[in-house]
Amino acid sequence: MSLAVTPRISEALPWRWPQWSRARWLSPLVLLALWEAGSRLGVIPPRVLAAPSTVAETFWTLTVSGELPSNLAVSLARAGAALLIALAVAITLGLVAGLSRWGETLVDPLMQIKRTIPSLALTPLFIVWFGIGETPKIALIAIAATFPLYLNLFAGVRGVDVRLVEAARSFGLSGWSLVREVILPGALPSFFVGLRYALGVSVLVLVVAEQINAQAGLGYLINNARDFLRTDVIVVCLLVYALLGLGADAFVRTLERKALAWRPSLVEQ
């Protein structure tokens, strides 16, 4: 038997590549610099795309004037109301289908049919039904967010370890206490996956829904900016949409860290 001797290359090299090879911030920064340079040199006209510095400035003015916060609040209220509806519907249907054969037989086919129809394709129908006010916007987001919530909760309930259910039964749990102590906590990790999807989808549908004759909201801000060729405002709104997505993800992560503290990967050693 021989032991391999690993030469310590890192000490031999005078100049270290690894630090630069991991600089993931580098390419976005270069792109930003090129973009700014292009704008200043007149290669990118403002009506095509505003310069990053202009975008930052507009972001600041819109925030200070209160225009951005108030429209953001309107958009968030729409998405929030829709999500609450989606949660109520999805949890009810997911539990009904997950906990009983009859529930599955009755509920699941309808949900699967619904899944084959892209939610956004319902837009014209919803405008005919609900007009162009708040209702079709909230309904569209709610419909789109319901499915990932339902599907993952259903799968989570069905995926609960039957041996744990059996053990809990042998210790006298049944009915609602079994659901509360065993089935719901067991389905929770899967439910969070659904919640993450639902938040992502709701931002996506929010963008489209707000193009329907909105009087306020981020979509209204974008439409308005389009009419006046204000590419800086459009880019600001795109940034806000991106931040919304990031924020939603961070929100679910925080929830998961609190609610799933028992999971081995999250247990502190």
Next chain:
Amino acid sequence: MPQPRVRTRAFAPIPSSESQAAPTVRLNGFTRRFGDNVVIDGLDLTIAPGEFVALLGASGSGKTTLLRTLAGLDSAGGQDVTTPDARAVVFQDARLLPWKRVWRNVALGLKGADIRAHAEAALKEVGLGHRLDAWPATLSGGEAQRTALARALVREPALLLLDEPFAALDALTRLKMHDLVLSLWREHKPAVLLVTHDVDEAVALADRVLVLEKGKIAAEERIALERPRLPDARFHAIRRRLLAHLGVDAPAPQPAPALVSFPTGEVVL
């Protein structure tokens, strides 16, 4: 004093001169079949209060089915089966709910004000007083099984059902668990049915060993050896008889162990 819960000691021994107390478990001609497959075939079994019975058998001999029936996990189908209400199972895999801290797992299904105190007392008894608030995922295999034992004991069962509870543990931990189970059994005096396929374990622990074969009791061995049981000649004789019933030819009375039994002072050549 608030009474935390009613404890049924359905078949507790009658404190009198009567030697024949009502048995804790009684099966009369019990049969269980899955389709055409007869798993248990006209089985008669009684277990006296406080008796420690081990059930040996190869895979598919019906021992798990029998335990599940006694545990109430499978319906007895209206047959002549008497079991106490106060019974608890320790499964081979500890089956702790990963989202409940250790003491909450022990207290699962208990009702009343001071369930934490009860759980704490039971956990201290199995030597886990220091892991009350741990997550199950952080327990070792032995700790998880001790938690499962505490969860069973806290219910003060008249019948304790052990379904190969030590099979997944390492040899050293298994020996420690044997001692623990014996001391808990002496302290609480439940009737015990231990399902195992480890002949040494059965002989080391039980008052009576049953060999189950094709759904019938093929052999029965009363073990009058005092505890703790050392692997002496009598131990080996019982072991060999049981192994023979299970279709295993144990080596003939071995001269080898005698070589190490020096306390007798005999010289074996």
